[in-house]
Amino acid sequence: MARPKRQDARRADLVEAALTAVSERGLRSISLTDVAHRAGLTRGAILYYYSDLDELLVEAHRAGVERFCDARDDRIAGLDDPRDQLAVAIRAGLPDGPDDALMRLLYEFDILAGSSALHDELVETMYRRQLATYTGVLQRGLDRGLFSPQLDLPTFAMTLVALEDSYGLHIVGGNSLITVADAESAMRRVSERLGAPATEDHGTEHRGA
Numbered sequence: 417m418a419r420p421k422r423q424d425a426r427r428a429d430l431v432e433a434a435l436t437a438v439s440e441r442g443l444r445s446i447s448l449t450d451v452a453h454r455a456g457l458t459r460g461a462i463l464y465y466y467s468d469l470d471e472l473l474v475e476a477h478r479a480g481v482e483r484f485c486d487a488r489d490d491r492i493a494g495l496d497d498p499r500d501q502l503a504v505a506i507r508a509g510l511p512d513g514p515d516d517a518l519m520r521l522l523y524e525f526d527i528l529a530g531s532s533a534l535h536d537e538l539v540e541t542m543y544r545r546q547l548a549t550y551t552g553v554l555q556r557g558l559d560r561g562l563f564s565p566q567l568d569l570p571t572f573a574m575t576l577v578a579l580e581d582s583y584g585l586h587i588v589g590g591n592s593l594i595t596v597a598d599a600e601s602a603m604r605r606v607s608e609r610l611g612a613p614a615t616e617d618h619g620t621e622h623r624g625a
Contacts, residue, residue: 434476439517443524477538480518485545498557503614506603509580511587520588546577564611
């Protein structure tokens with residue numbers, strides 16, 4: 417019974433190594449050798465667990481989406497006030513900075529959209545999760561009379577996702593003219609102008625806090 421657990425642990429280690437390698441070299445330049453180096457294994461050892469690099473990267477992307485979306489939704493679920501929830505949704509949806517390996521991988525997969533049906537499916541899965549998070553928060557705020565949306569909720573939520581992705585891409589791309597604080601402030605201001613204000617005290621928390 418221990419063997420499957422060891423295999424699961426090894427796969428998790430390889431996913432982490434892939435995330436680190438992507439952060440260092442970029443998704444288009446990464447190789448199995450890069451991942452093997454980070455994991456302290458040989459290329460052949462990696463191929464015991466994954467048939468090729470693409471399969472490993474797909475697994476890393478799935479794990480990344482779950483880690484990012486599940487962690488954000490869990491934090492939101494622990495808050496009662498939709499204004500607090502919105503503040504956390506905005507901050508937790510942005511990268512921690514240009515060296516955020518997880519977010520870099522997720523955004524680089526966006527760039528590969530259209531290259532295969534599998535990549536398209538992964539990107540759309542991520543988008544649906546983001547959309548559902550913002551839609552849920554906005555709906556709860558509307559139901560409780562705390563938000564007065566100036567857009568229909570699907571359009572409002574889509575706008576927040578678009579801002580999140582646009583700012584996030586600039587941040588992980590190393591654009592020094594857009595900081596995490598700048599992006600967070602801009603999203604909060606747009607959301608407030610559109611009828612959904614976020615509280616001040618939760619919005620600056622770190623995504624992993």
